[in-house]
Every structure is written in structure tokens, then in C-alpha cells.
Amino acid sequence: MSKIHQSIAELVGNTPLVELSNYEKKHDIKAHIIGKLEYLNPTGSVKDRLALALIRDAEKKGLIKKGDTLIDVTSGNTGIGLAGIGHALGYEFVPYLEPGTTVERVKIFEGYGLDVKTFYDIEEAKNFEKEGLNVDNLIKGIKRIAKEKGQFFTGQTVNEANQEFHYNTTGKEIWEDTDGNVDYFVAMGGTAGTIVGVGRYLREKNPNVKIIGVQAAPSSRPESPDFTGHIVDGTIPLAGVPEEFTPALVKSNKNNGFKYDEIIDIKAEEAYKTAQETAETDGLFLGTSAAAALTAAIQISKRPEAAGKNIVVIYPDNGYKYLSTDLYKRH
Numbered sequence: 001m002s003k004i005h006q007s008i009a010e011l012v013g014n015t016p017l018v019e020l021s022n023y024e025k026k027h028d029i030k031a032h033i034i035g036k037l038e039y040l041n042p043t044g045s046v047k048d049r050l051a052l053a054l055i056r057d058a059e060k061k062g063l064i065k066k067g068d069t070l071i072d073v074t075s076g077n078t079g080i081g082l083a084g085i086g087h088a089l090g091y092e093f094v095p096y097l098e099p100g101t102t103v104e105r106v107k108i109f110e111g112y113g114l115d116v117k118t119f120y121d122i123e124e125a126k127n128f129e130k131e132g133l134n135v136d137n138l139i140k141g142i143k144r145i146a147k148e149k150g151q152f153f154t155g156q157t158v159n160e161a162n163q164e165f166h167y168n169t170t171g172k173e174i175w176e177d178t179d180g181n182v183d184y185f186v187a188m189g190g191t192a193g194t195i196v197g198v199g200r201y202l203r204e205k206n207p208n209v210k211i212i213g214v215q216a217a218p219s220s221r222p223e224s225p226d227f228t229g230h231i232v233d234g235t236i237p238l239a240g241v242p243e244e245f246t247p248a249l250v251k252s253n254k255n256n257g258f259k260y261d262e263i264i265d266i267k268a269e270e271a272y273k274t275a276q277e278t279a280e281t282d283g284l285f286l287g288t289s290a291a292a293a294l295t296a297a298i299q300i301s302k303r304p305e306a307a308g309k310n311i312v313v314i315y316p317d318n319g320y321k322y323l324s325t326d327l328y329k330r331h
């Protein structure tokens with residue numbers, strides 16, 4: 001039987017696990033740090049899963065049909081996923097870019113032939129710089145545009161299909177590929193679809209699995225007074241912030257088997273160091289959030305109780321979209 005696929009949409013998921021073997025040897029680490037290479041998805045990030053989940057969910061509910069235009073607010077990866085997977089399945093996509101989107105991402109959108117918009121194109125949010133970003137107004141604005149233009153708002157941050165897809169695919173893959181030997185699961189959150197879906201699946205299989213959320217330390221958050229100018233792209237704080245800023249999927253799944261065992265703060269600059277070192281030891285070339293999650297996994301691996309344990313960490317994307325930042329700049 002031939003192995004020719006008919007669409008890149010068939011290639012979403014089933015990403016491999018790879019142990020950080022050389023780094024572990026170099027640092028005499030007794031735990032197993034195992035990365036899930038989500039950047040091997042067709043458009044280069046974990047967000048292909050979300051794109052496919054959102055499109056399939058809307059199709060199933062009869063909300064979209066081939067030829068329709070999808071719109072969403074995105075910092076990049078979700079939009080790139082919706083562009084690539086969307087085109088493969090017959091949909092157009094218009095991204096409304098968050099401020100600070102790296103130049104590489106904007107160019108990728110242009111490469112897909114998209115009509116790229118920003119928050120300035122949303123009447124309800126265009127004064128965000130002066131007035132602060134009001135997410136409710138932003139969503140109201142984009143919903144209005146969708147209605148006026150006959151487009152479909154995919155709603156990545158609130159759609160339960162996101163975490164369900166991770167439950168059914170990412171979580172299951174990790175469980176099966178480790179033969180059920182997972183002691184810690186480590187991930188950052190944006191929508192939190194990954195950590196909620198995978199966390200629920202693993203905890204159902206083994207209630208002793210530790211679910212570790214990773215977030216940018218305050219000095220790596222633009223709103224913080226001691227902000228250093230370096231962010232962890234695509235992620236938001238998971239805890240310690242006002243209720244309205246915590247991811248919707250974390251709140252909605254509290255009674256659905258999801259909770260963190262621990263949240264670890266990582267500075268962007270620490271993530272940069274990890275990215276640079278693991279590029280040299282193991283040939284990885286991680287994006288910032290992957291490197292930050294890995295930094296947390298490395299911290300856990302050095303605890304005495306972690307000796308011999310399997311720590312699975314998500315690598316959402318690789319470093320190619322961050323070459324205009326300081327991620328790989330050696331000082």
C-alpha cells in the first residue's frame with residue numbers, strides 16, 4: 001500500500017517523543033527529560049491540532065462549509081495553523097494580529113496569501129495602547145466583524161473542542177508512546193488547551209501524574225514594571241493573576257478532572273540560555289515557550305525525588321520564527 005497522503009490535514013499529530021540524552025549526561029541528570037516535538041506538525045506548531053479541532057467542530061455543528069472565511073485573534077501559531085490546515089481543507093482565513101507579532105510570522109501570513117489585519121482594524125479595540133486591552137471588547141468587535149462580513153469567528157480561547165482534541169490525541173499519544181510511564185507532564189499555556197486536555201487524560205490514566213504549569217516570570221511580562229523587554233511568545237500567566245485573565249479552559253475544566261500540581265515561573269532570559277545550550281548538546285532548535293517549559297522540566301529533574309522518573313515536556317514550536325529576537329543571540 002502506498003504511503004501518499006492527500007492533504008496536510010492528515011498529518012496533524014502523532015509527533016514523536018525524544019529524550020534529552022546528551023544534556024542529561026553532561027549534567028549528570030538522573031531523571032528522563034522527554035520532549036514532545038510538536039513543531040513537527042505540518043505548519044510547524046502544536047496549533048495545527050487546534051486548527052483542525054476548530055474546523056472539524058464547526059463543520060460537525062453545521063456552522064461552516066468549504067469556501068467560507070474563518071477569522072480569529074492570534075499571535076501567530078494559531079493563525080498559521082488555520083491558514084495552512086484551513087487552505088488544505090478549503091477555507092480562507094483572516095488573522096487579526098496581536099501587537100508584538102514577530103516579523104517572521106507576518107511574513108509567513110503574507111506567504112499564505114492572507115489579508116493580514118491587526119487590532120487597529122477592530123473598532124472596539126483600536127485604542128488598546130492608550131486604554132489597555134479589554135478582551136471582552138476585542139471579542140465583541142471581532143464577533144461584530146464576523147457577522148457583518150458573513151465570516152466565522154473560530155474562538156480559539158473559549159472553544160472546548162480545543163482541549164478535547166488534546167485529550168483525544170496529544171494525551172493519548174504521550175500515554176501510549178511512554179507505555180504509560182509518565183511521572184510529570186510539563187507545559188506552558190496560551191489557550192491552555194494543551195495542558196488541560198493532556199492533563200485530564202493523563203490524570204484519568206494515572207491519578208499520581210504531576211501536572212506542572214509553566215508561566216513567564218513577571219519580569220518577562222510587558223505589563224510588569226520590571227519588564228526586561230524579553231517575552232515568552234504565545235503564552236499567558238496561568239495563576240496569580242486576576243480571575244478574568246486566567247485561561248477560560250482552565251476555569252471551565254476545574255470540575256472536569258483538571259488541576260495543576262505546581263506552577264513554575266521562568267524568565268525569558270533563562271529560556272534563551274536553555275535554547276542555546278540544547279541546540280549545542282542535542283541539536284534541538286526550540287522556540288521560546290518550548291525552551292521555557294524545558295527549563296522548568298530541567299529544574300524538576302534535579303530534585304532528588306525525580307531520579308529515574310519520566311518528565312514529559314511539550315515543545316510547541318521551533319526557533320525559526322524568533323530569529324529576529326534575542327533567543328539565539330550569544331552574549
Ligand SMILES: Cc1ncc(COP(=O)(O)O)c(C=O)c1O
Nearest residue numbers: 189190191192193194234289316
Ligand atoms: C509558541 C506557543 N507556545 C505555547 C502555546 C500554548 O499552547 P495552548 O494554547 O495549547 O495553551 C502557544 C499557543 O498560544 C504558542 O503559540
